[in-house]
Amino acid sequence: MGKQPNLYSFSSSDALAKNLRSYVISSQNDGLNRHDAFKIAVSGGSLPAVLAKALLTPGNGTPEDTVRFDKWEVFFADERAVPLDHADSNYKLLKSELLDKIPAELGQPIVHPIDVTYLDDVQELADQYEQELVKSFAAKDSVKLPIFDLLLLGCGPDGHTCSLFPNHSLLRESDAWVAPISDSPKPPAKRITLTLPLVTHGLKIAFVATGEGKKDVMKKIFDTEEGQGLPCGLVNEGGAEKVSWFTDVSATQGVGFPKRGSL
Numbered sequence: 001m002g003k004q005p006n007l008y009s010f011s012s013s014d015a016l017a018k019n020l021r022s023y024v025i026s027s028q029n030d031g032l033n034r035h036d037a038f039k040i041a042v043s044g045g046s047l048p049a050v051l052a053k054a055l056l057t058p059g060n061g062t063p064e065d066t067v068r069f070d071k072w073e074v075f076f077a078d079e080r081a082v083p084l085d086h087a088d089s090n091y092k093l094l095k096s097e098l099l100d101k102i103p104a105e106l107g108q109p110i111v112h113p114i115d116v117t118y119l120d121d122v123q124e125l126a127d128q129y130e131q132e133l134v135k136s137f138a139a140k141d142s143v144k145l146p147i148f149d150l151l152l153l154g155c156g157p158d159g160h161t162c163s164l165f166p167n168h169s170l171l172r173e174s175d176a177w178v179a180p181i182s183d184s185p186k187p188p189a190k191r192i193t194l195t196l197p198l199v200t201h202g203l204k205i206a207f208v209a210t211g212e213g214k215k216d217v218m219k220k221i222f223d224t225e226e227g228q229g230l231p232c233g234l235v236n237e238g239g240a241e242k243v244s245w246f247t248d249v250s251a252t253q254g255v256g257f258p259k260r261g262s263l
């Protein structure tokens with residue numbers, strides 16, 4: 001059997017937050033060693049709140065437990081084509097759940113929101129966001145495909161991740177780094193998303209999926225052939241051992257794939 005994703009199943013939200021914290025900080029420190037920055041992409045949904053719980057507690061002062069927000073560069077794994085102060089904006093969600101709550105002494109990340117000048121044209125919105133990635137990555141690292149230090153993603157009950165939905169033609173996108181979508185089954189319909197090749201090229205990819213509402217899709221993704229073809233299953237396949245799932249016991253009830261209770 002080839003290399004497999006890691007499936008962590010925690011018995012409480014505190015345990016999940018503690019383990020997610022160590023994982024994110026370790027990934028941050030790898031990024032700092034590589035290029036003196038931490039380049040991360042985040043999704044919307046329930047993720048920003050879980051991230052805030054993991055990161056906003058004071059650390060013990062060691063490098064292994066210190067969040068260096070001043071070195072973070074935050075991108076959006078997917079974003080809705082709405083103004084930045086709109087209730088559907090992932091930027092707004094991240095800002096209110098996490099960015100606005102970061103204590104001054106921890107510093108502030110550089111954040112890359114979408115360019116709202118292009119809200120009426122999702123293709124242009126996606127192209128502009130791709131240019132934002134080119135500016136941030138290519139100049140310093142001269143890489144063909146941006147390599148995120150970490151992507152933090154959610155998993156929808158239908159197995160979607162980012163704004164990559166099951167059976168959608170976007171799953172076959174192989175050229176663009178960022179793609180538009182105008183028919184998202186989860187509202188709002190108009191969005192942009194990182195593409196599968198960019199996601200699986202990341203150094204680390206983590207999913208956060210909690211609660212009973214996720215148990216059917218988790219079983220499908222990890223225990224069935226059909227689930228391997230869902231967007232989350234495709235990330236598992238392409239990212240293999242670089243992928244870690246942070247879940248709780250409710251989300252993994254009945255999942256047969258080997259689970260671990262701590263990092």
Ligand SMILES: O=C(O)[C@H](O)[C@@H](O)[C@H](O)[C@H](O)COP(=O)(O)O
Nearest residue numbers: 043044045046154155156161162
């Ligand atoms: O903007 C979005 O719609 C999200 O980025 C989306 O991909 C989300 O991560 C999943 O739908 C899971 O959402 P939950 O974590 O809320 O279940």
